[in-house]
Amino acid sequence: MKQMEKILMKGNEALAEGALSAGCKAFFGYPITPSSEIAEYMARKFPLLGGTFVQAESELAAISMVYGGASTGARVMTASSGPGISLKSEGISFLAEAELPCLIVNISRGGPGLGGIQPAQSDYFQATRGGGHGDYNIMVLAPSSVQEMLDFAMEGFDLADQYRIPVMVMAEGTLGQMMEPITPRAKVTQFQAKPWATDGCKGRQPNVVNTLHLSPEFLEYRNKVLQEKYKLIKANEQKAETYRTEDADLVVVAFGLMSRIVRKAVMTAREQGYKVGLIRPVTLWPFPVDAVREAAAQAKLFLSVEISMGQMVEDVRLAVEGRVPVEFYGRIGMIPSPEEIGRQIIQLAQREGL
Amino acid sequence: MGKVVIFAGGFGSGKSEIALNQALLLARDFEDVILADLDLVNPYFASRDVRPILEDAGIRLVAPSGELSFGDVPSIPGEIIGLLRQENIMVIDVAGDEVGSAVLGYLSKYILARQGYEFFLVLNPYRPFAQEVQSVRDLRMQLEKAANLEFTGIVSNPNLLGETTADIVRRGHQQVADMAMSLSLPVANLTVTKEFYPEMAAKFGGQVREINLYLKPQWL
Structure with missing residues (x-):
């Protein structure tokens, strides 16, 4: 039967489909709500497409398999939710130092501890500050x-x-579970050469992928190499969407699905005559410092809205460098409605006489 | 003991919305309508989110309760077997795929002991894994095996949510009708939202049911 143009997908299914279109050859994971549909989709599709699906015995095993798979130069991935990402953090540190490209997905739920399985954004620190040990960062979309x-x-x-770096896609549980019509995309057929991969060394010196550096000088050198790369990524890859920030007195910052809800609240506040704008960070690391700084040049107040107890707000404060006050509003375990956010915005605007 | 109407299908086929609408429709004509929300796989977008709407209509909701209603543990509401043995009309909504229908296997002997049951396979041909006859055939087999019940019909639910057009409904429904033919199952209903009801009712007659989307978040 002929494939229809648009297809109705859950966020988790769409992510898995995107990974397959990108030429992902292997998935290593351990199921956890609300991310499990990614693993299920891969398990159904790989036998038809000729890839490898492994449900590992643990998260630690899964991320180590990602290390092995990525070393061969193949596109490989894993997916989990907060508690599982915590377990994988040791391996993510190894992947970062070994400069192994891979995709890591966090369909987030509320913590700390086992927490709940409702949507959250409270793994922001874990994602953007490294999470594991050592001086490293991964990219976060x-x-x-x-x-x-x-x-x-x-x-x-x-x-x-491109950057030989682990990339994380982080989304609230609701975005993984909800459905929207999407347009599938053509399969990627051109890939970058990976001369560093351990893919057989006939006729050349063997490649080695290793993260143990006992010589202090070499360890420091490796750290400098990573920092140079991170500097380049910060300069080139910051991404944000702005909405009506040009003349905004109050700039709200929100990411992910939350940013769509905030956008509705901003539209309503605008209709009532308040000069409000929105910055939606698309990359959480690198944080879109430039977009925030630009808006801070004329804004009088910032408000960070998150499904957490206040994490990204620290990056907003670092970016505005004390030029403007930065307020915070957050819930956890539930998604605030546009009306609830709207009341916060208007209350703040009135308090500040904006 | 009255009838039982059960909706099963793939993940995201529209089972929960259709079960909710069916319960509300039955509650117009009957007392003692029960909606059993047996989605034990995960609590996102489940009937228990709209408990007040059901209570206003006089429908008794049987669902994982207390903090389990936010969980993903297989907690079967304790009263379900007792209620299946009493006089009432019951609508059962299960989670997707064979893992979702497994709970029916446990309940099947009580379901089979009632006056009659309707067991519907909900199909939206715009969902992954519902586009080819073979995968729908596999799904049917897996669900019937897990549920220990045989399907009595198909509910055709062709839509792309907010991007649905009359053409999407017509083409999708045709596809479902073709699948139904090769599965030798009757299409019991075509479900559409309000804006498509008049046109589809004129074209397809009495099998068309208007449904309201209760579980879709207001902010979408």
């Missing part, structure tokens, strides 16, 4: 729609190969 789940999975693999 935050989709806001089911279509972007697919698009960012594809873009994530490209960025991972």
Whole structure:
């Protein structure tokens, strides 16, 4: 039967489909709500497409398999939710130092501890500050729609190969579970050469992928190499969407699905005559410092809205460098409605006489 | 003991919305309508989110309760077997795929002991894995095996949510009708939202049911 143009997908399915379109050859994971549909989709599709699906015995095993798979130069991935990402953090540190490109997905739920399985954004620190040990960063993309789940999975693999860095796609549980119509994209057929891969050394010196550096000088050298790369990524890859920030007195910052809800609240506040704008960070690392700084030049107040107890707000404060006050509003375990956000915005605007 | 109407299908085929609408429709004509939300796989977009709407209509909701209603553990509401043995009309909504229908296997002997049951396979041909006859055939087999019940019909639910057009409905429904033919199952209903009801009712007659989307978040 002929494939229809648009297809109705859950966010988790779209992400998996995007990974397959990007040429992902293997998935290693351990199921956890609300991310499990990614693994299920891969398990159904790989036998037809000729890839490898492994449900590992643990998260630690899964991320180590990602290390092995990525070393061969193949596009490989894993997916989990907060508690599982915590377990994988040791391996992510290894992947970062070994400069192995891969896709890591966090369909987030509320913590700390086992927490709940309702949507959250409270893994922001874990994602953007490294999470594991050592001086490293990974790139973090935050989709806001089911279509972007697919698009960012594809873009994530490209960025991972380009910079030899693990890339994380992080989305609230609701975005993984909800459905929207999406347009599938053509399969990627051109890939970057990976001369560093351990893919057989007939006729050349063997490649080695290793993260143990006992010589203090070499360890420091490796750290400098990574920092140079991170500097380049910060300069080139910051991405944000802005909405009516040009003349905004109050700039709201929100990412992911939350940014769509905030956008509705901003529209309502505008209709009531308040000069409000929105910055939606698309990359959480690198944080879009430039977009925030630009808006801070004329804004009188910032408000960070998150499904957490206040994490990204620290990056907003670092970016505005004390020029403007930065307020915070957050919930956890539930998604605030546009009306609830709207009341916060208007209350703040009135308090500050904006 | 009255009838039982059960909706099963793939993940995201529209089962929960259709079960909710069916319960509300039955509650117009009957007392003792029960909606059993047996989505034990995960609690996102489940009937228990709209408990007040059901209570206003006089429908008794049987669902994982207390903090389990936010969980993903297989907690079967304790009263379900007792209720299946009493006089009432019951609509059952299960989670997707064979893992979702497994709970029916456990309940099947009580379901089979009632006056009659209707067991519907909900199909939206715009969902992944519902586009080819073979995968729908596999799904049917897996669900019937897990549920230990045989399907009595198909509910055709062709849509792309907010991007649905009359053409999307017509083409999708045709596809479902073709699949139904090769599965030798009757199409019991075509479900459409309000804006498409008049046109589809004129074209397809009494099998068309208007449904309201209760579980879609207001902010989408």
